[in-house]
Amino acid sequence: MKVSLFIPCFVDRFYPHVGVSIVKVLERLGCEVEYPEGQTCCGQPAFNSGYWDEARSVAEHSLDVFAGSDVIVSASGSCGAMMKVFYPELFKETTRHFDALKMAAKIYEFSDFLVSKLGVRDVGARFDGTVTFHDGCHGLRELGIESQPRELLKHVKGLTLIEMKEAKTCCGFGGAFAVKFPTISTAMGEVKCASLLETGADCVVSNDSSCLMQIQGMLQRQGKPTRCLHLAEILART
């Protein structure tokens, strides 16, 4: 299967190893991976701040970049939700509405692609350690992704998944929210960190690097050794 990768802007720059891991896993599963190099950002920062005209311009660029793709796999549930859920909303009553709907139909978040589209649960990965999983809110509530990453983790040899109490509670990132309301964002992060530390797991895993940026930033500041890994980084290990 030919797959186009969508590597969100901040993953491209701050977490390139997440993209590298996704390529590894997809190629291991026999996918033909391509990466349209014209891609930039999904436009979510502008959209979430209320600047929808600006968001639309950036989104239009993405529609063009991925026009030739059959299947798009997103490294982030949040950016995936932007394209799958909010693009059709953003382009409502415009000439690009149909294109937005077409894109929405072919984009998958990474774990959802593996489980729902490829029907794979065991990707042949091995990871020795205990992990706890954090659900990124956009993946969880906009895209309905809850069981997929857990199914994948359960089939990783040597890995023990310990659920935290607040798995589905927001980490407090929220994009611009994190810097517009830093005290609230931090308080939410504290609740999240306390809950994941309570599990005693070696690693916190998520399918969204943006949440991990918040969680890792807080854990590091608190001097905690718990590591933050994207799901793909676990699945890439053999």
Added chain:
Amino acid sequence: MIAFARDFKKAAARVTADLKQRAFIQRALGGYEATRDTTRRKFQNWSEARQAASEIKWEAVNRLDKYLQEFIAKLEARGTRVFVAADAGQARDYILRVAKENGVRSIIKSKSMTTEEIHLNDALEKEGHSVFESDLGEYIVQLRHEAPYHFVFPAMHLTREQISDLFQKELGSEPTNDPEALTMIARRVMRQKYVEADMGISGANFAVAETGMISITENEGNARLTCALPKIHVALLGIEKVLPRLEDLALFLPMLATMGTGQALTCYNTLYSGPRQPGEVDGPEQFHVVLLDNRRTELLADSEQRDALHCIRCGACLNVCPIFKNIGGHSYGTTYQGPIGSVITPHLRDLQNWKHLSSASSLCGACTETCPVGIDLHHHLLQNRHNAMREKPHWWEKFLYTGFVFLMCRPGLYRVAGKLGAIFFPLHKFVNGTPLDPLQNWTRTREFPSPARESFTDFWRKKKLNGEGNHGAH
């Protein structure tokens, strides 16, 4: 104008620094979640119940003109006086006039957020009427001269010790830690107030159009006394409270109790249909129903956000909201706190002064997921942000996002900018955490990741050059 936003941030900072209060609220709402889940499982099919509730509210709200007329006609047929108030001022004036014309001195109230919305207590007290809240939680916050903390649990932020101290100070009672004893202290005071009151003021949870009745849900029995004992009963309710049929209550009463408090049904659910009828031996001599618009019709005219009027004020969205749990109810500075408050306050008051509440959200969607009537709460927060910026963009944000578009639509330039950022990022350590740090809103409490030397795009280009190509491993 920015004053409201500044107050909000200050109040939120105060509460987030108060670890004790946050832990207390988290624990209380943790208990709520557990009982709510147990009760919700008793519904044969919760998602269908939600769907049905949403459809009924949709029908009521989208045909509000018809159902309101029916409701009013039925009420008037049994001798109830109905007043439709366009705004808070009209509602206050009407109630004040009724009080004045009847020589009312003492007023007893049962829990009503709509009366909070129009600041009725202040207006009544200013005219010399004494006003007593009879709901225990409301009575406690009234004694503290405070606004309700949560529109279902007004005094949830207070410990038993704090309440005991308050009662000692205000009522001269003995100290006690026992909730029942505390309730008895309030009850002794309250019983006397009931006897003295010549007017009872209530809200309403639902208004049944088919039969012309208001429905009140409660646990303490105080609303029954408020509505039945004094010679005048005034009920104030928003126009969106209407339900088409009596049988709709069969769904909404258990739903409200389940999501509101985790109970299958609250202890008392009462329907009020009019003043004392000829031949009846009790009940109020006068029954007034004040229907409040107060800009609800403007929300009704907004086809994108009309469903915010479906709200049954169960408070479920507050109880699951990570923002509410960490900043508490008073930080909002609104009558209705939490996600629903952030959605409707810009409509009920004004957008520019209250838009910050819509920005103060990570858009996690826990509210939308839990809402029993299916209001798309967190998407409405996005819509509010959009409306606010469309009406009046911030100049610096407009500048920022214009630059953002310029860069993001030019991949070549974007890559160069990213590379430059990565090259110069090491300089950041010299300002990290200082007031000169452009990232200080992040770095004050969190580490910021360093950009990678090699971006994914760089990796991909190399991979292609090395001839590994984009073929599968097989």
